[in-house]
Every structure is written in structure tokens, then in C-alpha cells.
Amino acid sequence: MMNATIAKLALQALLGRRRFYLLLAFPVLLIALVSLITALADGDAAFDILPGLGYPLVLPLVAILAASSVLGPEVDDGSIIYLLAKPVSRYGVAISKWVVALAATLTAGALPILVAALITGDSTRAWALFVGALVAGTTYSALFLAISAVTRHAVIASLMFVLIWESLLGNLFTGVAWLSIGQWGLRVGHELSAQLPDPANLTWAILASLVVTAVGVWFAGDRLRSFSLRGED
Amino acid sequence: MTTLVLDSASRWFGNVVAVNDVSLSIGPGVTGLLGPNGAGKTTLMAMMAGFLAPSAGHVTIDGKPVWRNTEIYRQIGLVPERELSFGYLTGRQFVRANADLHRLPDAAAATERILEEVDMVEPAGRRLDTYSKGMRQRVKIAAALVHDPGVLLLDEPFNGVDPRQRMHLMDLLRRLGDEGRTVLFSSHILEEVERLARHIEVVVSGRHAASGDFGAIRRLMTDRPVQYALKSSDNRTLAAALMAQASVRSVSLRGDHLDVQVDDLGSFAVGLPGLAKQHDVTLYELSPSDESLESVFAYLVAR
Numbered sequence: 001m002m003n004a005t006i007a008k009l010a011l012q013a014l015l016g017r018r019r020f021y022l023l024l025a026f027p028v029l030l031i032a033l034v035s036l037i038t039a040l041a042d043g044d045a046a047f048d049i050l051p052g053l054g055y056p057l058v059l060p061l062v063a064i065l066a067a068s069s070v071l072g073p074e075v076d077d078g079s080i081i082y083l084l085a086k087p088v089s090r091y092g093v094a095i096s097k098w099v100v101a102l103a104a105t106l107t108a109g110a111l112p113i114l115v116a117a118l119i120t121g122d123s124t125r126a127w128a129l130f131v132g133a134l135v136a137g138t139t140y141s142a143l144f145l146a147i148s149a150v151t152r153h154a155v156i157a158s159l160m161f162v163l164i165w166e167s168l169l170g171n172l173f174t175g176v177a178w179l180s181i182g183q184w185g186l187r188v189g190h191e192l193s194a195q196l197p198d199p200a201n202l203t204w205a206i207l208a209s210l211v212v213t214a215v216g217v218w219f220a221g222d223r224l225r226s227f228s229l230r231g232e233d
Numbered sequence: 234m235t236t237l238v239l240d241s242a243s244r245w246f247g248n249v250v251a252v253n254d255v256s257l258s259i260g261p262g263v264t265g266l267l268g269p270n271g272a273g274k275t276t277l278m279a280m281m282a283g284f285l286a287p288s289a290g291h292v293t294i295d296g297k298p299v300w301r302n303t304e305i306y307r308q309i310g311l312v313p314e315r316e317l318s319f320g321y322l323t324g325r326q327f328v329r330a331n332a333d334l335h336r337l338p339d340a341a342a343a344t345e346r347i348l349e350e351v352d353m354v355e356p357a358g359r360r361l362d363t364y365s366k367g368m369r370q371r372v373k374i375a376a377a378l379v380h381d382p383g384v385l386l387l388d389e390p391f392n393g394v395d396p397r398q399r400m401h402l403m404d405l406l407r408r409l410g411d412e413g414r415t416v417l418f419s420s421h422i423l424e425e426v427e428r429l430a431r432h433i434e435v436v437v438s439g440r441h442a443a444s445g446d447f448g449a450i451r452r453l454m455t456d457r458p459v460q461y462a463l464k465s466s467d468n469r470t471l472a473a474a475l476m477a478q479a480s481v482r483s484v485s486l487r488g489d490h491l492d493v494q495v496d497d498l499g500s501f502a503v504g505l506p507g508l509a510k511q512h513d514v515t516l517y518e519l520s521p522s523d524e525s526l527e528s529v530f531a532y533l534v535a536r
Contacts, residue, residue, distance in 0.1 A: 005333040009319070016321035079318040081284055082376070085311040086334040087304050225301060229275075229284040229313075 003088055006096035010070040014104055017073070023065045023104065027112030030058050034116040047120040050129055051197060054113045055182040056170060059133055060140050060162040062109035066101040067144035068155050071220070075227075076152055084227055091221030098145050098217045105137040125193040132189025132196065139181045139209045142216030149223040174199070184209045235295055235308055235383030235415050236260050237281060242290035244276050251276040253439040254290070259417055263410035265430030266419040267450075273439040274419040275314065278388045281417070282311045294384060307335070310377030314388040317369060320362030324353055324372045327361060328379055335380040343379050351375045351405060367398025374405065385409060387418040391425055403429050427451065458482055463491040464518035471514045478504065492522070 037046040074080035110133035117126035148154040177183040177199035187205035279285035283299040332340035435443040480497040
């Protein structure tokens with residue numbers, strides 16, 4: 001299903017745009033912030049940033065940028081038809097693009113969380129956070145790819161989801177944890193280190209992550225299958 | 234030999250009907266799809282290219298449906314009107330990517346061959362965003378042709394292309410048609426279509442208005458009644474003389490000028506100076522008052 005040419009073009013689209021520097025800015029800022037607080041503050045203040053800021057903000061923002069870069073602009077200006085007017089399965093197109101977005105999300109989102117967590121000390125909880133970030137990053141990238149395939153305002157829609165649902169409501173109501181991608185990741189990480197919060201049921205967290213990922217990518221492919229051009233009429 | 238068939242195809246968006254019950258059969262050779270802007274050409278092209286589902290009717294290539302059938306793209310080369318957003322690729326990389334997506338056995342050779350065909354070998358190493366409009370158009374055609382499709386669909390391929398490049402593109406398309414490919418291009422400029430296409434399909438307001446070889450279409454268009462505005466030294470005398478002419482359908486006095494409706498363009502234009510002289514009237518101004526393409530199309534639809 002994976003198409004190397006589509007993936008290569010998606011990677012070039014990702015690296016060739018100015019957005020890429022923004023994508024790099026988030027992990028750099030996160031690591032810088034954590035280093036600064038580790039150096040200045042006593043106790044574990046620096047580590048608390050990671051589940052509180054890294055998970056619900058940096059990771060999804062990186063995922064939004066990655067997912068919208070591989071698909072968004074081409075859908076917006078219609079030039080995706082150059083890729084779609086080919087005897088290539090549209091699901092294959094979606095999967096190939098998702099793989100690139102996933103790789104970018106994990107590299108610029110999950111890996112920096114590991115690095116930042118290692119800076120704060122204790123490697124067990126750092127690896128636990130990393131595993132959780134892998135889970136959440138995977139799910140986020142699939143969800144945002146699906147959103148990019150549906151609407152021209154994918155970045156805004158995705159941002160609303162992250163800021164309002166995951167960050168704001170997630171902090172206000174504990175029940176939201178059951179429907180929060182970041183919290184699912186944390187729950188999986190909790191299995192490795194009890195220092196991570198335990199917001200929901202483990203089986204639920206794993207199943208929900210899998211379902212959102214699979215449905216997200218499938219849905220993106222399905223939207224591409226029905227991709228329509230509207231003329232000037 | 235590939236035939237593209239539209240069978241009572243319609244497409245509407247909400248309450249707006251963009252394409253209304255169009256039936257066409259397009260075979261090998263160059264066919265022009267002519268119509269004013271907003272007539273539904275792009276919608277028609279999108280349906281033919283599998284990027285729009287017909288609301289009613291069928292669009293098929295050699296009997297196979299186009300919509301939601303990715304395998305059909307082995308037979309279609311598509312040159313959309315919209316610009317390439319792959320500015321970060323070189324021309325060669327872009328064409329090569331298209332060849333790879335078709336999984337051609339020797340993609341590198343196919344790429345070079347088609348770049349040669351469209352005369353783009355020399356600039357192929359440069360990035361697409363450095364190209365002129367005509368060069369981008371040729372690279373798009375190369376990308377659409379790299380897998381040797383039976384059908385080539387081009388949406389407004391000459392828009393914004395300078396005259397020299399336009400000649401070049403026309404030669405290329407003519408050659409492709411002569412090779413036995415089914416080449417269909419859309420345009421809102423009659424002269425353009427006339428110079429290139431042997432067969433013309435006219436669409437106006439989403440409807441199939443006329444179909445035939447360009448001679449027949451041209452006759453339909455030039456034989457229609459034409460409206461002229463005429464100024465002379467003595468409008469009333471001239472009006473009386475004009476009314477006696479067989480080619481003149483109506484004359485009316487309008488302030489300082491005459492409105493003349495004429496059936497046969499040729500004999501009217503040739504006879505007018507002699508007629509004026511005969512009645513000692515000096516002609517000041519003769520101008521067609523409805524020469525716009527829209528009025529030509531409007532006539533075809535009303536017919």
C-alpha cells in the first residue's frame with residue numbers, strides 16, 4: 001500500500017516549505033525551557049512541564065504542522081490531482097503521506113520529549129514518557145491527516161481541537177481524559193513508570209489510540225477517493 | 234484508439250446546474266471544447282478526468298467508468314489548468330515522479346523521451362518555479378504523456394501563454410492528434426480552437442450547444458444576424474436605401490446613429506460603400522455592436 005514516490009514527494013513538500021522551521025522551533029523551545037528550569041528551579045518543576053506542556057501542546061502542534069504540510073497545501077490549491085490522476089490506490093496515497101507525517105511527528109515531537117525528560121534526570125520515567133509520546137504522536141498524526149483531507153481550514157480546526165478540547169477542557173474535567181489522545185499516551189507510559197499520571201483505563205487507552213489511528217488514515221484515503229474539483233462555475 | 238463518451242451527463246451543485254444533460258463521443262484526433270467562461274467547461278473536464286462524479290448520466294472511456302476508478306488513469310493524461318505547486322522540484326524530477334507513479338518499467342528513459350518530445354530537455358534541470366508559463370505548460374504536458382495514454386485532456390492549455398509558445402504548443406497537440414491519440418482541450422477563444430481542432434464541441438450555460446467540424450461551427454457563427462451601429466451624413470436616406478437590400482433585416486434610427494441588423498455579413502460589408510456613394514451619403518462610422526463571443530454563443534443557444 002505504501003508508495004515510495006508519494007512518500008518522497010511528501011517529504012520534499014515537508015522540507016521544502018518555510019513551515020518546516022516552525023516545526024523545528026517547537027522541540028528546540030521545549031528543550032531550552034526544560035533545561036532552563038532544571039538549572040534554575042529546585043525539585044521536579046522541570047519534569048512537570050512535560051506531561052503538562054509537552055504532551056498536550058508541543059506534540060499535537062508538531063503533528064498538526066507535519067500532517068498539514070504533507071497534505072494541506074496540495075488539497076488547498078488542487079495540485080494534488082497531479083498525484084491522484086495515477087493508477088495508484090488513494091488509500092496508498094493516504095498511508096504514504098501519513099507515514100511521512102508520522103516520522104516527522106515522532107522526530108520533532110516525541111524524540112525531543114525524551115531528550116527533555118532525560119535532562120530532568122531519572123531515565124525510567126523519561127523512557128516511559130517517550131513511549132507514551134510515540135503512542136500519542138501516532139494517533140495525533142493520523143487524526144490531523146484526516147482533518148487535512150476534509151477541510152481547507154485544517155490547521156485552524158486542528159488547533160481548536162488541541163487548544164479547547166485537549167488543553168482547556170482536559171485540565172478542567174477529568175472525564176475528558178477518556179477522550180483525549182494525549183492522556184491515552186500518558187496512560188500507556190504509566191505502565192513503565194508510576195510517576196506518570198494514570199488518567200484512564202489501559203485497555204481503553206490502547207484500543208482507542210489504535211482505532212483513531214486506523215480510522216483516521218482510512219478516512220483520509222476515503223476522502224481522497226472522492227476528491228473532487230470544483231470549476232470556476 | 235480510445236473513445237471518451239459522455240452519456241446524458243449532468244452535474245449540479247445544490248440548486249445550480251453546471252452541466253445539463255450533455256452527450257458527447259470524442260474519438261481520436263484533436264477536439265476543441267469551446268465555450269465562454271463559466272459555461273461549464275471545467276466541470277465537464279473534471280467529470281471526464283474522474284475528479285467529479287456526474288450527478289446523473291455516465292462518463293466512460295472505452296466503456297469503463299471514470300469516476301472512482303484509479304486504473305483508468307493508465308489511459309488518461311491530464312493537464313489541469315491550475316498551477317503546479319511543486320516549485321521545489323526540477324522539471325525532470327517532476328516528470329520522473331509522474332513516470333514512477335505509473336510504475337513504468339524504464340521510468341528514466343521514458344522521462345527523457347517525453348522531455349525531448351516537448352522540447353524541454355535543456356531547461357529540465359531547473360526548478361519549476363523558475364519556468365515561464367509556456368514552459369510550465371509543456372512540462373505539465375510531458376508529465377501527462379509520460380505513460381503514453383490514449384486520451385489527453387487539457388483544460389485551457391493556452392491561457393497566459395505567449396504567442397510564440399502558443400504556436401509551439403499547438404504544433405505539439407496537432408502532432409499528438411495525428412498520432413491517433415484522443416486529444417481534447419478546452420478554450421473560450423474561437424480563433425484558438427479553430428486553428429487547432431478539426432472537431433469542435435460547443436458548450437454554453439452548461440448545455441451542449443453545437444457539435445461538428447470547425448467549418449460548420451464557423452458558418453453557424455458567422456451566418457447569424459449581426460447588429461451594426463452606423464453613423465453617416467444622412468442617416469434617414471441611408472436607412473431607406475439599406476432597407477431595400479436583401480441582406481438587411483431591420484434598420485432603426487437611434488438618435489445620431491442607425492442600428493442595422495444584417496443577415497448575410499459578406500454581401501452587406503461589400504455592398505455598403507457603393508450604396509452610400511450612390512445615395513450621396515458619407516459614412517462616418519461602422520461598428521459591430523454585438524461582436525462579443527458571448528453574443529455568438531447566446532445566438533447558438535437560442536437557435
